[in-house]
Amino acid sequence: MSRNTHLVLGATGKTGRRIAARLRLRGTPVRAASRSSRARFDWSDPGTWDAVLQDVVVAYVVPPPVPGPVHQFVVRAEAAGVRRLVLLSGRGADGWGDSAFGLEMLSAEEAVRGSSLEWTVLRASNFAQNFDEDAFHAPLIAGELALPAGAVPEPFIDVEDVADAAVAVLTERRRHAGRVYELSGPRALTFAEAVELISRTSGRPLTYRQITRVEYVSTLVEQGLSEREADQIAEMFVLMGSGLIAETTDDLATVLGRTPRTFEEYVVRAAAAGAWHER
Numbered sequence: 197m198s199r200n201t202h203l204v205l206g207a208t209g210k211t212g213r214r215i216a217a218r219l220r221l222r223g224t225p226v227r228a229a230s231r232s233s234r235a236r237f238d239w240s241d242p243g244t245w246d247a248v249l250q251d252v253v254v255a256y257v258v259p260p261p262v263p264g265p266v267h268q269f270v271v272r273a274e275a276a277g278v279r280r281l282v283l284l285s286g287r288g289a290d291g292w293g294d295s296a297f298g299l300e301m302l303s304a305e306e307a308v309r310g311s312s313l314e315w316t317v318l319r320a321s322n323f324a325q326n327f328d329e330d331a332f333h334a335p336l337i338a339g340e341l342a343l344p345a346g347a348v349p350e351p352f353i354d355v356e357d358v359a360d361a362a363v364a365v366l367t368e369r370r371r372h373a374g375r376v377y378e379l380s381g382p383r384a385l386t387f388a389e390a391v392e393l394i395s396r397t398s399g400r401p402l403t404y405r406q407i408t409r410v411e412y413v414s415t416l417v418e419q420g421l422s423e424r425e426a427d428q429i430a431e432m433f434v435l436m437g438s439g440l441i442a443e444t445t446d447d448l449a450t451v452l453g454r455t456p457r458t459f460e461e462y463v464v465r466a467a468a469a470g471a472w473h474e475r
């Protein structure tokens with residue numbers, strides 16, 4: 197493979213697979229890597245790292261599920277001759293204080309921002325696609341989403357926009373070096389409003405129900421998560437409730453020169469693809 201290889205970690209995930217597809221369409225040499233990809237990469241097995249870093253000029257990094265490994269990964273990337281790193285992180289990460297939420301993202305930011313390489317951090321709001329490709333999907337298929345989300349709205353971002361921004365940052369050298377972009381959708385809406393839009397557009401009677409943090413944690417534990425994992429996820433709703441990440445930002449327009457896609461555009465597209473059909 198060419199020395200201009202663009203490494204995409206988390207390549208089977210929501211952002212990685214969209215980024216890899218966009219890069220391939222442009223004719224960019226791509227190495228799409230994850231535990232289940234042909235280019236096997238496992239954060240918990242450093243023996244898989246050097247092979248995927250060969251001939252890589254720039255890497256898109258989706259943080260590992262636990263804090264720590266990115267520090268060692270950055271050392272390996274530097275040694276392999278990688279020039280640039282683009283890290284996916286979460287909105288407002290430097291304001292999370294001593295919250296237990298997102299420790300893996302904070303650790304990854306510290307590693308990437310402390311590296312000798314050219315780096316860029318993309319801090320994204322909650323993804324719209326969480327409603328059809330991730331944790332909120334199964335409850336909606338069952339007819340009800342119950343969360344401790346409260347009335348503070350969230351500026352959900354369309355993952356297609358995250359992928360567009362990531363590709364711009366991966367392919368435009370220097371312009372984005374040392375920048376931290378806070379990426380949001382164009383409008384903040386509550387979870388109740390989001391579910392109402394999905395219900396209306398999909399033609400199914402879907403409801404949002406407000407629950408307490410304790411109820412949410414015990415639901416997650418019933419689903420098989422450990423108490424600690426469940427607590428960490430619940431912390432995200434505490435952060436959201438504080439209003440810290442509720443504002444929209446202009447950073448997507450700074451990167452792409454256009455406004456972000458709306459939540460309504462996302463809902464129409466996903467509903468038309470049958471995302472919330474009764475199974």
Ligand SMILES: NC(=O)c1ccc[n+]([C@@H]2O[C@H](COP(=O)([O-])OP(=O)(O)OC[C@H]3O[C@@H](n4cnc5c(N)ncnc54)[C@H](OP(=O)(O)O)[C@@H]3O)[C@@H](O)[C@H]2O)c1
Pocket residue numbers: 205206207208209210211212229230231232233237238239240258259260261284285286287301319320321322323326330
């Ligand atoms: N969802 C949101 O609203 C949101 C918002 C902002 C930031 N984030 C952050 O975005 C990240 C997730 O990105 P995403 O949504 O694009 O991915 P995703 O859909 O959650 O998929 C995870 C990806 O990582 C790979 N992976 C999982 N464990 C791995 C391991 N131990 N070693 C190597 N690869 C592994 C998976 O592939 P394999 O199973 O094949 O390994 C998959 O490609 C998380 O750090 C999350 O905190 C999420």
